[in-house]
Amino acid sequence: MAIAGIVTLLLLALFLALTRYRLRSAGPQNSASATPTAAPTDLNATQQSEGCKLGTYMGTTRLSHQPYYVAGEEDLRGGMTCTFRIHSKLPLFTFHFAGHEDNTFGDLDITSGTSSEVVQTIENSTDPNSIEPAAAKSVLTAVDANFDGYQDLQILSSCGGTGNCSYNFYLYDPKTKQFVHNDFLSGLTTPSFDQAKKQVMTGSNLSAYDSVGETYRYETGDRYTLIQKQVSTWDRSGHTVTVRTYELRNGQMELVDSTTEPE
Numbered sequence: 001m002a003i004a005g006i007v008t009l010l011l012l013a014l015f016l017a018l019t020r021y022r023l024r025s026a027g028p029q030n031s032a033s034a035t036p037t038a039a040p041t042d043l044n045a046t047q048q049s050e051g052c053k054l055g056t057y058m059g060t061t062r063l064s065h066q067p068y069y070v071a072g073e074e075d076l077r078g079g080m081t082c083t084f085r086i087h088s089k090l091p092l093f094t095f096h097f098a099g100h101e102d103n104t105f106g107d108l109d110i111t112s113g114t115s116s117e118v119v120q121t122i123e124n125s126t127d128p129n130s131i132e133p134a135a136a137k138s139v140l141t142a143v144d145a146n147f148d149g150y151q152d153l154q155i156l157s158s159c160g161g162t163g164n165c166s167y168n169f170y171l172y173d174p175k176t177k178q179f180v181h182n183d184f185l186s187g188l189t190t191p192s193f194d195q196a197k198k199q200v201m202t203g204s205n206l207s208a209y210d211s212v213g214e215t216y217r218y219e220t221g222d223r224y225t226l227i228q229k230q231v232s233t234w235d236r237s238g239h240t241v242t243v244r245t246y247e248l249r250n251g252q253m254e255l256v257d258s259t260t261e262p263e
Contacts, residue, residue: 050092052082052137055099066103068129074136076103076128084142086151086172095140095153097124104128105139108155110179120178122155122170130158134165145185146171147198147218153179162205165190171222184224200224209234209241209263229253239263 055078057063063075079099086093091113098106108122126139134156142151153170168186170179185191189204198218205211211232216224229246245257 050083050085050142052080052140054136055079055081057099059101061101063103073103073132074128076105076136077101080105080136080139082140084151086142087149087174097139105136108140122153122179124155125168126155126157131156131165132159134159143193144195145169145182145193145200146222147193147195150174162207163190164204167191182222199227207234226253234263 054074054076057075057078059077063069063073063077064071077099080097082095083092084095094111096109096111098109100106105124105126105128107124109118110120110122111117112119128136131139139156141154141156143154144150145152145154150172152172155168155170157166157168159165166186166189169182171182171185172178173180185200188200188202190202192201193199194201200216200218202214202216203211204213209232213230214226215228217227219225225248227248231244231246233242233244234240235242239262240260241263242258242260244255246253247256248254249256
């Protein structure tokens, strides 16, 4: 009887031990199902985002210790990287401005897709001190400036106190796979683009009321034809403003409207 009792106690202890083991084994699984793990970061989605981002300056010199520092100015010494899709059938292009210790941008290096090979370098002529209060991220934008379905580069060069801005334009050539400087577009003041009408509008402010606005129509062969011009003239002594509108008619710019109103 004593031996039977001992055997019974041993079997009971073994049963309890096995029960505890099963519970411990099932515990983490139940916990995992109740608390899902965080989804992995979509690195591809991050890489596909477009736009410009300033890099982080890794040096030790404070920006405020730079000569001619102005409170509130951006730190450009870490450079800037922009990503744009030039065409739906082309990989993303990456555009990188190196940062200089004098808080300016260096030349623009261009790479395509995931390759680190520089396929083109564009000399940078942007003076950060001449574009304020425009943000550094606005220095480079992508726009279809010749309406061929490929995005082109619009690089901010300078902005004046009257709001006039000048740009350098580089049009993408699908044959050479290079961005080619366009002298005509680069000579326009504060241009904007109407993709539906294939027109380029410009605006130049000479004073509070003196201004000139022009509209160009895109023609085959990368030509732009002036089709409308509006000139605003301020008569300071008479305190009036006259707006004259000219349009292209029969190959000539003709005055089609003139309106004078108090300033």
